[in-house]
Amino acid sequence: MNKPLAEYSAEELAALSGALQREYELLAGNRLALDLSRGKPAADQLSLSDGLENMIAGNYTAADGTDTRNYGQLRGLPEARELGAEILQVPAEHVIAGGNSSLNLMHLVVSTALSKGLWGDSRAWRNSPQPAILTPVPGYDRHFTLTEAMAIGMVHVGMTADGPDLDQARELAAADANIKGIWCVPKYSNPTGCVYADPVVEGLARLCNDAAADDFVVLWDNAYAVHDLHFPPLQLASIHAAAEQAGTLDHVVQFGSTSKITFAGGGLAFVAGSQRVLTQLERQLSFMTIGADKVNQLRHARFLRGRLEAHMQAHAELLRPKFALVIDTLRRELQALDIATWTEPQGGYFVSLDLRPGLASEVVSLAKAVGLSLTPAGATYPRGEDPEDRNVRIAPTFAGLNELEAAMQVLTLCVKLATVRQQNSA
Ligand SMILES: Cc1ncc(COP(=O)(O)O)c(C=O)c1O
Structure with missing residues (x-):
């Protein structure tokens, strides 16, 4: 009937x-x-990326002469950073190309913000009695589990067809200095698939100005930045440009990866932010690794650059x-x-x-x-x-x-x- x-x-x-x-x-x-x-x-x-295997063919030397078989270059190979820049639509000098998982880089950023701060000054979330992150719902379960694993609270924000409810986010962030950030999946959000509208991107770039906390961070997980079903693709407004204009770049950290571009779990991950934030992240990274797998970075850069779309x-x-x-x-x-x-x-x-x-x-x-x-x-x-x-x-x-x-x-x-x-x- x-x-x-x-x-x-x-x-x-x-x-x-x-x-x-x-x-x-x-x-x-x-x-x-x-x-x-x-x-x-x-x-x-996955088979679309089988050609990765042929990208080295004995030539391990990067464009700048780096022997990718050896240690070094904590911020990543220049051509891998260029690839991250193309995916995240930011200048390459603002990108660190890392290992195989953006979730890993999110963990790095949240743990650094919590314990040491992202800016090389006295600000750190642990100085607050009950740090919490705004979590637009429905959202990505691993953002929630990562946050919970660090004993950081979560405060729901409603999702609309245009992205998180900005008025609600502003109100919550303004009312409580314990609120330290917001999780965002701005393009083809997990799970609703919405693309954040331009005014929402603008508003989020300025959210740290509305927040009571002086160490507020927008965690911009652009995991589906290039994962369009139709072409020409939908354009997400640039939070990097909006934050630069608003003078808030220190408070926006972006993430991306090739996990669903090439091999899931066998690709490259990227984190992007201001130089001040990248300096702190690089320092933290140096305690964890001498460098990511540059051979894989080179393989990916050769395979994808110029043919990503x-x-x-x-x-x-x-x-x-x-x-x-x-x-x-x-x-x-x-x-x-x-x-x-x-x-x-x-x-x-x-x-x-x-x-x-x-x-x-x-x-x-x-x-x-x-x-x-x-x-x-x-x-x-x-x-x-x-x-x-x-x-x-x-x-x-x-x-x-x-x-x-x-x-x-x-x-x-x-x-x-x-x-x-x-x-x-x-
Ligand atoms: C929104 C979002 N971010 C991150 C990831 C995982 O990314 P990675 O494989 O780079 O750790 C996923 C995977 O499903 C995801 O949906």
Whole structure:
């Protein structure tokens, strides 16, 4: 029936409930093993970067004459920093090219801000009784776990289609000097897929001026900077330019990596900031390593420089049908019933599905019982606690199209079944 579930009569609801229950029981007999929880590239995407292997071919010498086989260059090879600059859209002298994980660099920045400060003066978050970071929700679970692991508090900020609720962020930061920063995934945000609007980028660049703390930092995790599904790509406003103009560059630190460009876990990570901040980070890094893997830096620079967009277009060719299948299934199965909303991102790795309050854990359990693994309910909220228990993150990239199609049928069936049961018992 093609109408909102709220308009169903008691008889219609009972008939639908019975039909869905039968469909669900049939599925249970199928011994499915489906997975929509893996936010990682599929093998065909990884194969796009197999050419990395041929990039050295005995020539280990970087453009500036550096022998990449040897120690040194803590800020990274110049051509790797150039690559980071191209991805993050900042000048190369503001970039450190590091090892294989941007999460690792986020850990470095947060731990440095906490224990020593980022500016080489007396400011450090540990001087405050209860340092906390603003966490736009839903958001990226590893930002939350990293923050929690350092015993730093988390304060929710709502997400809008244009990015974090800036008024709320300003109000919270202005009211409490314990609030030391904000996590941001500005392009194709994890999990909503939104791209921060220009005024939000501008406002975030100035947020440290509104904050009560004098050591406030915008943690700008641009993990999906070039992960567009359509070309020409959507342009994110430059927070680097906005911060330079506002005189706040010391309070914006950016991150990126090639994890979902080349090999996940086998690529390069970048951190960008003011010279003052980079100096402190370099100092901290020097206690941890004599330098990153420059051979891999050289390999990546040779492989990607001058062809980054073409490479990302090849990823998009593989990913567009997957995102289209997810969106088409959600529309076909759920739209008319008016029982859920979802995002339709133009890039990145996720689709965010919002159900009626109280149903996310129920849907995840129903799906699990018939062989579909989903990201745990609540994972997109700090401490795994979604206050309304309604958000489900869909990760369409890793599964093949056939698996994805079957998984989306199961997911939408579970959403319908759980919603009808809830409405029946209301
Ligand atoms: C927003 C975001 N940041 C960072 C990462 C991890 O990046 P890396 O592999 O560079 O540590 C991910 C991976 O899913 C992510 O979604």
